[in-house]
Amino acid sequence: MPRKKRDRRLLAPPAIKGLSVYGPKNRSEQVVLYFEEYEAIKLLDYENMTQEEAAVCMDVSRPTLTRIYESARNKVAQSMVEGKDLIIRGGNFQFDDNWFYCNNCQAKFNRLVETDKTCPVCNSLEIITLNEYYSEED
Numbered sequence: 001m002p003r004k005k006r007d008r009r010l011l012a013p014p015a016i017k018g019l020s021v022y023g024p025k026n027r028s029e030q031v032v033l034y035f036e037e038y039e040a041i042k043l044l045d046y047e048n049m050t051q052e053e054a055a056v057c058m059d060v061s062r063p064t065l066t067r068i069y070e071s072a073r074n075k076v077a078q079s080m081v082e083g084k085d086l087i088i089r090g091g092n093f094q095f096d097d098n099w100f101y102c103n104n105c106q107a108k109f110n111r112l113v114e115t116d117k118t119c120p121v122c123n124s125l126e127i128i129t130l131n132e133y134y135s136e137e138d
């Protein structure tokens, strides 16, 4: 019986959907970087956390964090060496509950106060949580 994978916690969504190759490109293939792999690279290589700190942040064990990070680096290297676009999508992840998505203007925003139920960009009431947004995407 397959074990259900626990969701990894993401602090914030990536600002981009991926990276495109500049120059000769392998147009037939893309590399898919999972959200938790993006998060591991961000925490370790951008925010310079230790692996212990990043594991706590993502709510995973240290060995799991190491596996996620190694897979992430392998995919980034594959993208660069083989000239494949890098797409950020999918994986096992859960955003903090204070992240929202606006169905009207596509804004992603977070809010610490739960009382205001409108989009800060367009004032639309058509907002859903970011977790709902990504679960509807596929």
Ligand SMILES: [Zn+2]
Pocket (backbone or CB within 6 Å): 102, 103, 104, 105, 106, 107, 119, 120, 121, 122, 123, 124
């Ligand atoms: Zn909006």
